[in-house]
Amino acid sequence: MVVEKMAAEKTAAENKRSEIKRIIKDTKSLPTLPGVIAKLGSLADNDKVSMQEMASVVNKDYVLSAKLLKLVNSAFYGFSGRVSTVSNAIILLGVNVIKSLAISSSIFEIMEKNVIGLWEHSMGTAVAANSIAKALKLPEPEEISTAALLHDIGKVIIKINLKEDYNLLSQRIHEKDLMMIEAERELLGTDHAEIGEWLTQTWLLPEKLIEPIAFHHDVKNATVHQDKTAVVHVADVLIKGFGFGFGGDEIVPCIQPAAWDHLSLTEEFLEEIIPEIEEKLVEVMNFSLEVQAGNGATT
Ligand SMILES: [Fe+2]
Numbered sequence: 028m029v030v031e032k033m034a035a036e037k038t039a040a041e042n043k044r045s046e047i048k049r050i051i052k053d054t055k056s057l058p059t060l061p062g063v064i065a066k067l068g069s070l071a072d073n074d075k076v077s078m079q080e081m082a083s084v085v086n087k088d089y090v091l092s093a094k095l096l097k098l099v100n101s102a103f104y105g106f107s108g109r110v111s112t113v114s115n116a117i118i119l120l121g122v123n124v125i126k127s128l129a130i131s132s133s134i135f136e137i138m139e140k141n142v143i144g145l146w147e148h149s150m151g152t153a154v155a156a157n158s159i160a161k162a163l164k165l166p167e168p169e170e171i172s173t174a175a176l177l178h179d180i181g182k183v184i185i186k187i188n189l190k191e192d193y194n195l196l197s198q199r200i201h202e203k204d205l206m207m208i209e210a211e212r213e214l215l216g217t218d219h220a221e222i223g224e225w226l227t228q229t230w231l232l233p234e235k236l237i238e239p240i241a242f243h244h245d246v247k248n249a250t251v252h253q254d255k256t257a258v259v260h261v262a263d264v265l266i267k268g269f270g271f272g273f274g275g276d277e278i279v280p281c282i283q284p285a286a287w288d289h290l291s292l293t294e295e296f297l298e299e300i301i302p303e304i305e306e307k308l309v310e311v312m313n314f315s316l317e318v319q320a321g322n323g324a325t326t
């Protein structure tokens with residue numbers, strides 16, 4: 028009986044995996060992204076013409092411009108209150124980051140209302156990733172923050188498009204004391220990291236953002252952007268350790284050896300960086316409360 032039950036669950040999970048893949052391929056079923064995203068899709072990073080074009084596209088959308096400037100001036104990127112125009116934001120952060128931010132701000136609008144814990148977890152991870160990347164003097168710290176901001180985007184898709192499954196997952200996590208990713212693999216035959224990979228591929232985001240999202244739970248599988256993937260992983264673990272926000276489960280995993288070795292981390296480094304991150308999290312909390320007040324959210 029137990030074997031039969033396991034086999035049935037395996038088939039159900041395999042079917043779910045195909046269903047989720049279908050949902051993502053059929054972009055109509057995804058949360059609607061503003062029309063500007065499609066227009067931004069073809070623009071290349073580090074290209075002057077693209078930057079000007081992008082500024083003019085984004086400027087036409089007042090809501091998006093305001094949201095972008097708010098995000099850019101928040102604790103994630105360390106430009107607090109200093110970026111006042113979309114053009115400056117694009118020059119500072121590049122086309123890729125702005126494109127992802129435009130997508131994030133639309134997705135997060137849904138998160139702010141439905142999954143505030145996950146929104147705070149994502150923002151906290153972005154801030155932590157930025158601090159770690161800068162302290163380690165890694166290239167492209169802004170791209171790393173952006174990947175961190177989006178690392179659990181797959182969970183948003185599960186929550187919004189597969190409500191029943193989301194409830195079953197929460198139940199199983201609670202009953203069997205699992206990490207969310209373990210419960211997902213059991214029930215869905217895939218996990219939020221892979222769903223995030225499919226989604227960001229559909230959105231044509233650059234590989235340097237896709238890979239950290241796809242492998243933030245399996246750093247050793249990253250092949251090109253190991254640094255970025257490792258930082259997102261470490262930031263995710265630290266934020267869970269701080270108990271900041273809620274990513275779907277209460278388990279704090281260990282930092283994976285692949286990440287530790289790849290970044291040549293030391294205990295001393297972590298001891299130094301932790302108070303710095305904690306300080307920034309106060310700002311993130313204020314930002315979140317401000318956003319929630321603006322939305323009239325209550326939890
Ligand atoms: Fe995750």
Ligand SMILES: [Fe+2]
Pocket residue numbers: 148152178179263274
């Ligand atoms: Fe996470």
